[in-house]
Amino acid sequence: MTAAAVRFLAGRVTLGLLALVVSALPAAPQAATPAVDSPARPALVVILVVDQFRGDYVDKYGHQWRHGLRRLFDEGAYYTEAAYRYASTTTCAGHATIGTGATPQTHGMISNAWFDRALGRDVACTEDPSITNVSYGTTPARTGDSSIRLATPTLADEMRAQLGVAPQVVTMSIKARAALSLAGHRSALSTWFDGPRGFVTSPAMGGPGRVPFLERYVAAHPVEADVEAVWERSLPPTSYLYEDLGVGETGFGAAFPHRLTAPPVDGQVDPSFYGTWQMSPFADAYLGRMAAAAVADLKLGQGQGTDFLAVSFSALDTVGHAYGPRSHEVQDILVRLDETIGTLLAELDRQVGRDRYAIALTSDHGVGPIPQQMQALGLGGGVVDRKTVSTVLTAALGGSVLDSNTGSEIYLSRDAAAKLAALDQHEWDAVRTSLEQVDGIARAWRTTDLLAGRYEAASDPMAHAARLSAYGGRSGDITFITDPYWFPYRIAATHGTPYSYDQHVPLVFAGPQFRRGRYTATASPADVAPTLGRLLGVILPAADGATRVDALSRPPGLAAADEPPQTQEGRQASTSP
Ligand SMILES: [Zn+2]
Known part of the structure; x- marks a missing residue:
């Protein structure tokens, strides 16, 4: 030049x-x-x-x-x-x-x-x-x-x-x-x-x-x-x-x-x-x-x-x-x-x-x-059972988990969402721990916590990655990240995680x-x-x-x-x- x-x-x-x-x-x-x-x-x-x-x-x-x-x-x-x-x-x-x-x-x-609450779909x-x-x-x-x-x-x-x-x-x-x-x-x-x-x-x-x-x-x-x-x-x-x-x-x-x-x-x-x-x-x-x-x-x-x-x-x-x-x-x-x-x-x-x-x-x-190929190699992998996720959340929050096919976002009925919002940090930690015990779920967050910047200061790359994906009014009430080689729904192969x-x-x-x-x-x-x-x-x-x-x-x-x-x-x- x-x-x-x-x-x-x-x-x-x-x-x-x-x-x-x-x-x-x-x-x-x-x-x-x-x-x-x-x-x-x-x-x-x-x-x-x-x-x-x-x-x-x-x-x-x-x-x-x-x-x-x-x-x-x-x-x-x-x-x-x-x-x-x-x-x-x-x-x-x-x-x-x-x-x-x-x-x-x-x-x-x-x-x-994503799930549109006004349209209900x-x-x-x-x-x-x-x-x-x-x-x-x-x-x-x-x-x-x-x-x-x-x-x-x-x-x-x-x-x-x-x-x-x-x-x-x-x-x-x-x-x-x-x-x-x-x-x-x-x-x-x-x-x-x-x-x-x-x-x-x-x-x-x-x-x-x-x-x-x-x-x-x-x-x-x-x-x-x-x-x-x-x-x-x-x-x-x-x-x-x-x-x-x-x-x-x-x-x-x-x-x-x-x-x-x-x-x-x-x-x-x-x-x-x-x-x-x-x-x-x-x-x-x-x-x-x-x-x-x-x-x-x-x-x-x-x-x-x-x-x-x-x-x-x-x-x-x-x-x-x-x-x-x-x-x-x-x-x-x-x-x-x-x-x-x-x-x-x-x-x-x-x-x-x-x-x-x-x-x-x-x-x-x-x-x-x-996942089947990873399982055959002894490296784990699988598909998260959404029914188990629903059972865990409705037991903790009442209400229901809404029918949505949007990957790692979880949308709750209004009564369940209100109860989730009212949980103090200790109570949410108990729900989160139950969720993270479901096979294939590595981490879970309340979207309101992500949007409020609750994890900004922490040295936590996963939480930071989840925060960069969150948008008010569109993200689910709860968002989760699967374990490596796990998918949030059944398909031969897919993407949508913060893994390399x-x-x-x-x-x-x-x-x-x-x-x-x-x-x-x-x-x-x-x-x-x-x-x-x-x-x-x-x-x-x-x-x-x-x-x-x-x-x-x-x-x-x-x-x-x-x-x-x-x-x-x-x-x-x-x-x-
Ligand atoms: Zn693409």
Whole structure:
């Protein structure tokens, strides 16, 4: 980066703040934004999320990758120890953290769903009953989704607010909670896959109209073209770790090859296809091609400002839930995603220019192993018996435990909740001890105690992680953490704990603004939004994450002549060989 480029970058900070002030004044002229004239300010920022990409997969399976994942880990600034700090390591919480730089206690997306006392039922984190989504498939949408429950702005939101030239914001995923939480509150295009309804958009994001690009793309590329596809391993079977037929695996067919569904009869696609397709590498490949087409069609990164693209690849998660982290299926999804991301990066190089975009790669959470496999190894594991939990709590508090499928949160009837609130610390300790004697429950807290900061001073990482996940009015009356390798409900494999298999994920920044290397510093996916924002002079008022200044090619705001000399010790402190 030249000295002029660094001054240009520093100037962007002032311009960004100016834009904030200017946008508050009616009829004021927009702040002028210089044209892109150096690699200091990217023309496009890209966030790639690989759903359920566990940190150790890079070490265990990375030797199988040759394309896009290989390039990012080799050429980027790779934080080997990145991890979430909070307990509820779920998809909605993770994507909201990546998008906003905040933790659930701030952004409010505590989980994929929580119990809504006013409605008397669970609500999905993106559910919006005031609208109906727009379907691009053959069946009309019946439900609505938006970011009404996202309590903080995303990086993309702040780019819209602070940059002189409004960015085009484009996000896509198989899941609504990924596409919406990465975008925030408005976008040119946020789309996700809704089964037989095909790809859908939300009228809350860009208005009630149809997005012409998406209309054309899905018409020209129907997902049903994959209906007779067969998923076979792409490498020789001996290249995969562990066995194909693992104990406790579910999914569609235990072993390779996997046929998505029965062949169509009279042109009618079997409805099961829309479920299995999402659990296959063909969904990721489709998303990668659609992202490249969107970049071309909407000319992302080719205007006067900086555009925003986020893609969340979901197949690793759906496959990981069914086949577990030790499966050939998980390894093969990554081998194929490596190719999909390689193709997408090649398209970005061609369309935007290799030095004209900055990219972050990370994940929303990891995953725990299938409990039966851990039991077979003599390492314990299991599923918490919710009936026993209910029996313990109703014996202590009366009332009832409400019917909710929200993981480690426990919601009580009003009379039981009132009694819980009235317990003094000694009485609560007795209830807590009974709960912690239930098989698979490690720790339990009253949410009111967490929110009141009762555990803030204690040196208690588990309580701190639970506190970072708690949000008033959404969290349960009681929240618990399972023992390692235990799940709070029955499923082949899942996530949602503060253990390293759920919290540790890869984090990579790449582009000319970053110094390649392996960084062993403490880091988190909450650092993605503040770090990319820093490249643009965009500030995030509610971020809990840090700006990764250790990975920037040059310290921001300093001309080259002012840069402090980099000592050899300094380099060793921030990078490992
Ligand atoms: Zn996820």
